[in-house]
Structure formats: C-alpha cells, structure tokens
Amino acid sequence: MLITGGKWRRPELFLVTGGCGFIGSHLVEVLCARGSHVRVLDDLSTGKRANVPALTEVIEGDVADPAAVAHAMSDVDACFHLAAVASVARSTTDWVGTSRINLGGTVNVLDAARCAREAPIPVVFASSAAVYGNPGVPLLRESQETVPLSPYGADKRASELHAAVATQLHNVPCVGLRFFNVYGPRQDPSSPYSGVISRFADALARNSTIEIFGDGEQVRDFVFVHDVVDALMKAMERAGQGESGICNVCTGRATSIRELALNVGRAAGTDVGMNLLPPRPGDIRQSVGDPTKARDMLRWQSRTSLEAGLKTTLTWYHECLQH
Numbered sequence: 001m002l003i004t005g006g007k008w009r010r011p012e013l014f015l016v017t018g019g020c021g022f023i024g025s026h027l028v029e030v031l032c033a034r035g036s037h038v039r040v041l042d043d044l045s046t047g048k049r050a051n052v053p054a055l056t057e058v059i060e061g062d063v064a065d066p067a068a069v070a071h072a073m074s075d076v077d078a079c080f081h082l083a084a085v086a087s088v089a090r091s092t093t094d095w096v097g098t099s100r101i102n103l104g105g106t107v108n109v110l111d112a113a114r115c116a117r118e119a120p121i122p123v124v125f126a127s128s129a130a131v132y133g134n135p136g137v138p139l140l141r142e143s144q145e146t147v148p149l150s151p152y153g154a155d156k157r158a159s160e161l162h163a164a165v166a167t168q169l170h171n172v173p174c175v176g177l178r179f180f181n182v183y184g185p186r187q188d189p190s191s192p193y194s195g196v197i198s199r200f201a202d203a204l205a206r207n208s209t210i211e212i213f214g215d216g217e218q219v220r221d222f223v224f225v226h227d228v229v230d231a232l233m234k235a236m237e238r239a240g241q242g243e244s245g246i247c248n249v250c251t252g253r254a255t256s257i258r259e260l261a262l263n264v265g266r267a268a269g270t271d272v273g274m275n276l277l278p279p280r281p282g283d284i285r286q287s288v289g290d291p292t293k294a295r296d297m298l299r300w301q302s303r304t305s306l307e308a309g310l311k312t313t314l315t316w317y318h319e320c321l322q323h
C-alpha cells in the first residue's frame with residue numbers, strides 16, 4: 001500500500017497486453033521495478049512466460065476475445081496495449097486472422113477501457129511506422145498522409161482511428177505510439193518476422209555471414225527498446241492526465257542496412273561477411289521519423305546511441321548462445 005496525502009491508496013494496477021513479448025516484457029520489468037502491480041494478457045504465440053518476472057500475473061488469453069479482455073481489464077487503472085501479430089509479412093498471407101487480432105484486439109481493449117471503472121481508464125497503444133507506407137520523403141512527420149501498404153499497416157492506422165473515436169465518444173484518453181525499428185535484447189531472431197538487427201546479431205554470434213536483401217542502401221530509423229519503454233511510460237503520464245494523440249517513437253537518424261551491418265561488426269569487434277540477396281518486393285527505401293512531436297508532447301527523446309544499443313544487444317545474444 002502507498003500513502004498519499006494521509007490516505008491509503010492501492011498501488012496502480014497496469015494491464016499490459018502482449019506483455020510476454022519483446023517490447024512488452026521490457027515494459028513489465030520497468031513497471032515491476034517501480035513497485036507497480038502488473039497483469040499481463042498474452043496468448044504466448046510469440047511471447048514467453050519466462051520473459052517477465054516470476055511473480056507477474058499472466059493471463060493466457062486472446063486479445064481478440066472480448067470476454068478475455070473484459071476479464072483482464074477488471075480493476076485495472078491503466079492499460080498498455082502491445083499485443084499484436086507484429087508481422088507485415090504474415091498480415092499479407094493471413095489477412096483475416098491478423099486483422100482479427102491487430103484491429104479487433106484494439107477495439108476490444110478500447111471498449112473494455114471505457115467501462116473498466118467508474119471512469120474510462122487511459123490506454124497507451126503500439127502503432128507503427130508502417131502506417132505511412134512509402135511516401136519517399138526524408139523525414140516522416142505525424143502530419144504526413146498515411147497510405148499503408150499492408151494489412152498490418154492498415155490495421156495499425158485503423159487502430160489509431162478507433163482510439164480517436166474512443167476519446168471523442170467515450171472520453172477514453174488514448175496515446176498511440178508509432179514505433180519505428182525497435183531493437184534490443186529478447187528480440188527473437190528465430191522468427192522469420194524478427195527485426196534485422198536481431199538477425200544480424202544472431203548471424204554474428206554464430207560466426208556466419210550477414211544476409212542483406214537488395215543493395216543494402218535502404219535506410220531505417222533504429223530505436224533501442226529501453227528508450228521505447230521510456231516513451232511508453234511518458235505516454236502513460238500524458239494519458240493519465242487526460243491527454244490523447246499520436247506520435248512517432250524514433251531517433252530521426254537514418255542508418256542504411258549496409259552501414260548497420262558494419263556497425264554490428266564493429267560492436268562485435270569483428271569483420272562481417274555480407275551476402276547480398278535479391279531485393280524483397282515492396283521493401284521500403286526510406287523509413288526515418290521526425291521525433292519533434294514526441295519531444296514536445298511526451299518530453300521524450302531517444303538517449304541510446306546505435307553503438308551502445310548494439311553492444312548491449314550483441315552481449316545478450318552471445319550470452320543466450322552460451323546457455
């Protein structure tokens with residue numbers, strides 16, 4: 001129990017959907033370390049129970065099931081909604097199945113948030129840079145027209161629109177964060193959908209060559225997972241004060257895939273062998289975000305250099321291989 005202003009107050013209870021996944025588990029760790037109570041709703045499709053501290057309450061359930069979400073939301077003070085099939089590729093083959101989770105799950109969360117307590121509870125949710133499509137501009141701002149090119153991007157954009165409706169119609173404070181390329185420990189390299197850094201790190205840890213699709217000159221905005229968790233926490237502070245909105249979570253720095261491979265090698269203290277493969281159809285040439293709105297709205301900016309983030313990530317992969 002906490003004492004505030006002479007009154008007993010229950011510690012905050014946060015629901016984290018997708019809390020056993022890559023980003024969610026880092027968030028759960030920080031919330032637990034802060035002394036908050038945390039409940040996770042996760043179907044463990046890509047997440048692992050072992051990713052979160054042992055005493056964390058984990059409800060194994062599907063975010064696409066309204067009853068499971070309503071149950072998980074009972075007594076909750078605030079919700080971080082991260083559960084999704086985080087794969088553009090899978091959304092193109094399993095359109096109906098992924099949309100049921102990626103959009104249907106968000107609507108379930110928003111609906112449960114509006115009737116969770118006496119008043120609607122705040123929701124911070126994961127959107128994605130995939131909402132922008134491929135406009136070919138050097139820096140993506142939130143004011144940029146969104147033209148998603150995949151069911152995944154369309155569902156993330158639709159989630160943002162539903163969140164805006166939840167705010168307008170039901171006073172649910174909602175902050176949506178458009179994550180760019182998140183990387184760090186616990187990103188699963190064995191998944192065909194995992195991030196390029198986890199695949200590079202894994203290849204190096206196994207002494208094999210790095211595979212690059214196309215000429216390697218496509219550029220991305222890599223943001224370290226600890227910084228992303230910081231953005232989530234700051235977004236919850238804003239939502240907790242009744243604010244709503246959308247903002248990029250990015251660094252504003254462009255890194256080409258070829259440059260990234262060299263950086264990964266440098267961080268590992270080794271020369272990398274690169275194997276250039278045919279380009280993947282629809283691969284976006286340029287995806288770099290403008291972090292100005294996050295700085296103004298959330299008072300957040302990424303603090304981890306690519307060099308430092310890569311070192312931490314590589315150390316983790318190395319340790320994993322030894323166990």
Ligand SMILES: NC(=O)c1ccc[n+]([C@@H]2O[C@H](COP(=O)([O-])OP(=O)(O)OC[C@H]3O[C@@H](n4cnc5c(N)ncnc54)[C@H](O)[C@@H]3O)[C@@H](O)[C@H]2O)c1
Nearest residue numbers: 018020021022023043045046047062063083084126179182
């Ligand atoms: N990693 C990135 O670079 C990135 C970029 C943009 C957006 N995002 C978004 O951030 C969020 C977290 O992504 P991540 O990288 O940690 O992925 P992840 O796959 O590691 O985590 C997703 C979690 O959601 C769970 N989940 C999936 N379907 C579910 C369902 N039907 N019901 C309940 N739980 C379910 C998984 O088991 C997993 O624990 C996702 O919403 C993703 O779309 C991630």
